[in-house]
Amino acid sequence: MALDRWIALIILLICLVYGYAAFFTMDQGMAPFMQRNPIWPSTFPKVLSVMAVCCTLIILLGLEKGSGGPKDGEIDYTRLGDYKIGQAAILLALMVAYALLLRPAGFLASTVGFLVLGAVVLGERRFHILIPVAAVAAGSIWYLVQEVLGIFLRPWPFFMGI
Incomplete structure (x- = not known):
C-alpha cells in the first residue's frame, strides 16, 4: 500500500474516534434550553468527521488517482529524500x-x-x-x-x- 493510503488510513481511524465522540458523547451534558437549538455545540465536529471520513475513503479506494505515474508538481513517494x-x-x-x-x-x-x-x-x-x-x-x-x-x-x- 502506498504512503498516501497509509496516511489516509491513520487519519480515517482518528476521524472515526472523533466522530464517535461527536455523535455519542458530546451532547449528553447539555442544558435543556440548549437541546431545543437547531445547532448544537457538536454540529461542527459531526460535519467535520463525516467529511473527513468521506475524503479518506476516497483516498483509500484510489478514486482520486488518474492513470500513469506522478505528474509534474506531484509528490513522488519513491524519492522522499529529495524533499526538505x-x-x-x-x-x-x-x-x-x-x-x-x-x-x-x-x-x-x-x-x-x-x-x-x-x-x-x-x-x-x-x-x-x-x-x-x-x-x-x-x-x-x-x-x-x-x-x-x-x-x-x-x-x-x-x-x-x-
Whole structure:
C-alpha cells in the first residue's frame, strides 16, 4: 500500500474516534434550553468527521488517482529524500513549541518567536523587515481578539502579572 493510503488510513481511524465522540458523547451534558437549538455545540465536529471520513475513503479506494505515474508538481513517494523533510520536521516542532509556550510566555512573545523562527527555517534572512512585520502581525491579531471580539488573550508572560 502506498504512503498516501497509509496516511489516509491513520487519519480515517482518528476521524472515526472523533466522530464517535461527536455523535455519542458530546451532547449528553447539555442544558435543556440548549437541546431545543437547531445547532448544537457538536454540529461542527459531526460535519467535520463525516467529511473527513468521506475524503479518506476516497483516498483509500484510489478514486482520486488518474492513470500513469506522478505528474509534474506531484509528490513522488519513491524519492522522499529529495524533499526538505528536515524543514518540515522543524516547522512541526515549532508548532508544538508554540502551543506549549502560548500560556507561559504570553501570546505576543510566543507568536513573534514562532513567526520569526519559522521564517528563518524557511530561509528568510532580512531581520530588519522580519521582526517588525512579525511584531505588527502578532499585535494586530492580539488587538482583534482581545478588543474587538472581547476574548481574553494573555499578551505577556504569566510572571509579569498582566
